[in-house]
Amino acid sequence: MIFLKLILTNLGRHRIRTLISVAGIAFSVAAMLTVVTILQGAVGMFSGLLSADSQILVFERNVSDLFFSSVPDAAVKDIQGWSMVQHANPVLFGVVSSLDHPIITCFGVTPEDARIHDAAWLAGTRSEFGTGANQVVLGERAAEFLNAKVGSKVSIGHGVFSVIGIIRTKNGFEDGGVFMPLRSAQNFFHKEGTSSVLTVKLKSRNDQAAFKSQVKQRYPALIALQDQEFDRSYSQFRILKATAWAVGACGLLLGGLGVANTMIMSVFTRIREIAILRVNGFSNGQIAAMIFGESGVVSLIGTVAGLLIGAAAIVALKLIPALHGYVDADIQPLVVVAVVFLACLTGIAGGLYPAFYAMRIRAVEALRFE
Amino acid sequence: MSNCVLTPALKKTAVVVSAEDVWKSYDDETIQVLNGVDFEARAGQTVALCGPSGCGKSTLLHLLGGLDHPTRGRVTVNGKPVGDGQGSLHLLRHEVGFVFQLHNLIADLTLEENCLIPTVAAGTSRSVALERLRQLTERTGLTHRLKHRIQKLSGGERQRTALCRALMNRPRILLADEPTGSLDERTSRQIFDLLLELVATEGITLIMATHDHGLAQKCDRLVEMRDGRICESSLT
Ligand SMILES: Nc1ncnc2c1ncn2[C@@H]1O[C@H](COP(=O)(O)OP(=O)(O)O)[C@@H](O)[C@H]1O
Ligand SMILES: [Mg+2]
Numbered sequence: 001m002i003f004l005k006l007i008l009t010n011l012g013r014h015r016i017r018t019l020i021s022v023a024g025i026a027f028s029v030a031a032m033l034t035v036v037t038i039l040q041g042a043v044g045m046f047s048g049l050l051s052a053d054s055q056i057l058v059f060e061r062n063v064s065d066l067f068f069s070s071v072p073d074a075a076v077k078d079i080q081g082w083s084m085v086q087h088a089n090p091v092l093f094g095v096v097s098s099l100d101h102p103i104i105t106c107f108g109v110t111p112e113d114a115r116i117h118d119a120a121w122l123a124g125t126r127s128e129f130g131t132g133a134n135q136v137v138l139g140e141r142a143a144e145f146l147n148a149k150v151g152s153k154v155s156i157g158h159g160v161f162s163v164i165g166i167i168r169t170k171n172g173f174e175d176g177g178v179f180m181p182l183r184s185a186q187n188f189f190h191k192e193g194t195s196s197v198l199t200v201k202l203k204s205r206n207d208q209a210a211f212k213s214q215v216k217q218r219y220p221a222l223i224a225l226q227d228q229e230f231d232r233s234y235s236q237f238r239i240l241k242a243t244a245w246a247v248g249a250c251g252l253l254l255g256g257l258g259v260a261n262t263m264i265m266s267v268f269t270r271i272r273e274i275a276i277l278r279v280n281g282f283s284n285g286q287i288a289a290m291i292f293g294e295s296g297v298v299s300l301i302g303t304v305a306g307l308l309i310g311a312a313a314i315v316a317l318k319l320i321p322a323l324h325g326y327v328d329a330d331i332q333p334l335v336v337v338a339v340v341f342l343a344c345l346t347g348i349a350g351g352l353y354p355a356f357y358a359m360r361i362r363a364v365e366a367l368r369f370e
Numbered sequence: 371m372s373n374c375v376l377t378p379a380l381k382k383t384a385v386v387v388s389a390e391d392v393w394k395s396y397d398d399e400t401i402q403v404l405n406g407v408d409f410e411a412r413a414g415q416t417v418a419l420c421g422p423s424g425c426g427k428s429t430l431l432h433l434l435g436g437l438d439h440p441t442r443g444r445v446t447v448n449g450k451p452v453g454d455g456q457g458s459l460h461l462l463r464h465e466v467g468f469v470f471q472l473h474n475l476i477a478d479l480t481l482e483e484n485c486l487i488p489t490v491a492a493g494t495s496r497s498v499a500l501e502r503l504r505q506l507t508e509r510t511g512l513t514h515r516l517k518h519r520i521q522k523l524s525g526g527e528r529q530r531t532a533l534c535r536a537l538m539n540r541p542r543i544l545l546a547d548e549p550t551g552s553l554d555e556r557t558s559r560q561i562f563d564l565l566l567e568l569v570a571t572e573g574i575t576l577i578m579a580t581h582d583h584g585l586a587q588k589c590d591r592l593v594e595m596r597d598g599r600i601c602e603s604s605l606t
Contacts (some may be wrong), residue, residue, distance in 0.1 A: 002483055002490045009478055222454035276474045279437065281463035282537070364438045367426075367470065 003286075007293045010266060017262055022302045024258030025343060029306025032248030032339050034313045037331050039244040045173040047231050053114035054089070054199035056208065057230050058215060062225040066237050067093050070194040075219055079198060082214070084207040089113040090195035092185045096157040096178065098146060104156065105177040108185020108195070114175060118168070123150040124165025130181035137165040138369075139175040159188060201223070248339070252346050255302065259350030263295050267354045274358050275366030284359045291355040292348065299347025303340055383413040384574050387434055387543060392443035394429055394598075396460070403429050404440070405598040411591075416569060416576040418586035421595035427579035430595070431545045434551070434577065435468055437460040447543065463492040466543045467536030469565075471551040475520045475530040475535070481507075482516045485535045492539050499538065506534040509571075510564060526557040531566060535571070544569055544579040548584065 011018045013107060050057055050066075058079065060069040069089065082090045091110030091151055111129045136156070138148060143166045152163050156178060169175055172313060186192050202211055208226060215224040231237060266338050267274070274287060282290075311331060387410060388540065394404035403426045411417050419427045432438040433445050438459030445452040447465055448540045450459060454561065462468075467488075475484045484502065489499035510530040520528060536544060550558035562585050569576045578589065584593050587606055594602040 001496070002486050005479065005483055006476075013478065109375075236595075273476055276476065277487065277491070279462065279468050279474070280488040281459065281539070282487075283459055283491070286491060362438075364432050367474065 001106055003145055003290065003293070005077065005154075006290055007297060010270065011294060011297060012099065014262075014266070017260055017265065020299060021255075021258040021262040021298050022305065024255040025252075025299050025302025025346065026309060026345075028248070028255035029252030029303050029343050030313060031117075031251045031308035032333065032342070033246045033307060033310030034338065035247050036335050037310075037314055038317065038341070040335065041212040041330070042173075043231070043237050045171050045242060047227065047237070048171050048319055050172075050197065050199060050227070050230065054227075055202045055205070056200040056202065056211060056224050057224055058151070058200060058222055058224045059087075059196065060166055061221055066196050067095070068235075069196045070272075071196070071198050071222060073193045073195070075222065076195060078200055078218075079200070079215070082211075083108035083218045084202050084204070084211055086201045086203045087112065088198050088200045090182060090198050091115075092182060092191060093196045094185060094188065094189040094191075098154065098156050101145060104142060105173065106156075106185060107174070107177055107179050108182045110177055110182050114199075115169065116179060119167035119169045119174075122166045122168055124163075126165070127177075128164050129292040130183075132164075133184065134161050135164045135181070136157065136161040137164055137167055137176045137179040139179070140166060140168045141172075141175040146178075155344050161240060167210060172201075187240070244305070249342070256346035256350045259295050259298055259347060262298065263351050263354035265339070267291065267358045268293060271361055272362050275363040276359060278361070279367070282298075288355040291358050292351040294349045295351030295354070296344075299350070303343040306343070307336065307339070377492065385410045385488055386413045386448055387411040387457075388446050389430070389434065389440075390444045390446075392430075392440045392445060393439075394433065395428070395441050399441075401411055402596050404433075406443070407595075407598070407600055409600060411575050411577055413575055414573050416566065416589040417578070417591045417593060418589040419577065419579040419593050420581060420583065420586050421597060423581065425462065425595045426598040427595055428547050431468075431547050431577065434543075435466045437468075449540060455522055457550070463488070464539055465541055466545055467539070467541040469532050469536050469544065469546040469549045471531075471548040473520075473532040475528060475531055477520045480517050480519050481512060481523065481531050481534075483529060484520060485538055488535060488538045494539065502540070503534065503540055509568060510534055521562060526561060529561050529562065532570065533561075537568065537574075540572075541574070543575045543577070546576065548579055548581070550582070551580075558582070564598060577597075581583045 018290055056069060059066060061070065076090045079085060087340065088114060091113065094106040094108065096104050098104060098105045108114065111117070111126065114124060118139070136154070138146065139152055143149070143163070146154050148163050150163055150165060153160050155164060162354065167179070170286045180188065182195065186194070200211070204209065212224045215222055225233065277287060312330065389407050389409040392404055395402045404422070407430060409430070419430065421427055429438070433440050434447070435454045436447070447461060448453045452461060485503050485506070486499055489502070504513070507516060510533060512527065512530055512534065515523060515527060520531065525529065533549070550561050553561060565576070568574070568589060578588070580586055589606060592604050592606055593600055
């Protein structure tokens, strides 16, 4: 009781200072939560999109970005014919822009592709896909933000296309995308005869190793990875994840410095009070506990505020139409736990030096000067 | 509480505090503060430490209470040598109480909260602590002030609060460093009489630094210090 009172009284003495360090923690927690959550959502969506009804991804070895990967049609044909393969679907990725939307992902696919095959067709029919020229199918959100219906003409990039269908997919990324028959996409992006990736499903999971080694043997320029391997090794994901955590960590580092600064000031301006506590029988442990209690309260309030701000920011981002399909992330409990853990660590670290300093205050010397 | 005014000065009660050939210097012996002090106080005695400012009274009190350690020599309290760490923690929590010239209370806490601090340190249960506080505030006439912040109290009330706080854990020894030095003369007398009455009823040993000879005369013993030495010790 008195212990808590000592902590709170001191925080209350310097409200602005306390508020600033609470805000420091809050903003860094919010930033970390938002960045990591959105990123996880994006990575999850992207890898979900690649792995639609497949287990293995074949693409060009040593490319940093799948947009630059090219798998020749000849290889596609060959692999499709392998006995262990149930199906293998080529996909060409491209980025197009329309008037208000600078980045729309375009998927060049075949009608057999699971993306087209398993989607819910809100308008139009699958059988028309790939039958005529300059035709596209839109994801639900893309249709929404392009303001298009079946039969409308949309101008995308340097071309004008007629919309023959609108589909709803499980993946937010795809929902914001444009689908073209593979051939048209190859022409449109001037990538005749190639796809970006080949998504493969094998007849038996046991053949995975054999499949991979066969790809390696026959197509040294290509690489085949299982979905999980891909998530782990795709350099874009790795860069993104590392960036997200680094941004978060920097934020927390700044927040922690704020707490440390507050706590150091708090100890320096209270040397006499700490000396009094000492004379009245406070042990080193009790004094340290008081300092950590203070930094703990600051971090706790900051963390709670930060989680609220972060959650609000994610909701707000989802509401921005331009980001539809790209921010489709739910806050993962594990991320919350990690962020809270890091924030606690920050609180403790921020109290470390101040507590050490406070423990070394000698009552006699402190009480002598006035 | 038995009202045991036994004029302990005249009885040979047990020695509770002693300093044997105690030396204290600062800055690598360049500042010599205590130069071989021999001192003892017996249970229930009231001892006045007199002497000019700077002669080492405060320093000696700090050593006796375990707040500081002698460069050379030995200090014992209740037969146990005063050392570092755990030993002096026990000393401060249970065996000695300190009162200073400045009240050294935490201004924005209430009287009650200030007085409970030593009991929190010692881990005393709250109910026991509150009962003790009730008893002490009754005797010092502060009951109506319990929930007031220190800022709102007068100088005399503050010093009485400091006295209560020092006695919360029922120490057997009270070390007072010019406890009335910052008060006007009338209040000073009142507080000092109250202090004497309290230590008498509880049988506490009082060692008080003062340069007020009027106050010193009221103690059982008077010890004169000069230049870090004890030069005279007499019964009053
Ligand atoms: N930490 C210290 N460093 C150097 N000198 C000190 C220190 N503490 C006390 N002194 C010196 O010790 C002497 C005795 O001080 P003190 O015990 O407070 O005297 P008194 O209480 O009798 O006035 C003084 O001259 C003071 O300056
Ligand atoms: Mg002094």
